[in-house]
Amino acid sequence: MKANDVIKGPIITEKLDLAREKLRQYSFVVDKKATKHDIANAVTSQFKVTVTGVRTLIMRGKIKRVGMSMGQRSNFKKAFVTLKEGDKIELFEGGAV
Numbered sequence: 001m002k003a004n005d006v007i008k009g010p011i012i013t014e015k016l017d018l019a020r021e022k023l024r025q026y027s028f029v030v031d032k033k034a035t036k037h038d039i040a041n042a043v044t045s046q047f048k049v050t051v052t053g054v055r056t057l058i059m060r061g062k063i064k065r066v067g068m069s070m071g072q073r074s075n076f077k078k079a080f081v082t083l084k085e086g087d088k089i090e091l092f093e094g095g096a097v
Contacts, residue, residue, distance in 0.1 A: 006034045006042035010091050011078065024083045026091075030056070032077045039079045043089075050084035 011027040019025040030039055036054040043051050061073035083089070 001031070001034060001038045001042075003042040003045045006031050006038050007046065012091065019080075024085065024087070026081050026083065026089055028079050028081065030077050030079045032058070032075075034077065034079075036079075039081065043081050047089045049087040049089060051081055052084050053082040055080040055082075 008029045008031065011029060016025075016027050019027075026043075028039075028043075030042075034042075036056060039054050039056070040051040043049065056077060056079045059076050059078050061075050063070060063072050065071070
């Protein structure tokens with residue numbers, strides 16, 4: 001898998017901001033077929049950092065209702081990437097993703 005195809009974008013929430021500051025963890029939406037090795041290689045090549053750990057999970061799409069009709073949002077894969085101490089990814093200033 002190509003590195004550009006693996007990472008689809010960052011996930012930015014207040015809870016994950018704390019994880020970035022304290023634990024050096026960054027979260028990304030990734031391709032459903034990507035393995036942990038693919039994700040680690042993609043982050044390393046795109047951001048020039050050292051990855052120490054990768055955790056992944058599949059987020060199930062929420063069921064939504066509009067009037068009488070029901071639907072479901074798409075499922076997606078989320079990855080939590082832990083970086084080596086001292087490494088950092090600039091998500092805003094550098095326009096990384």
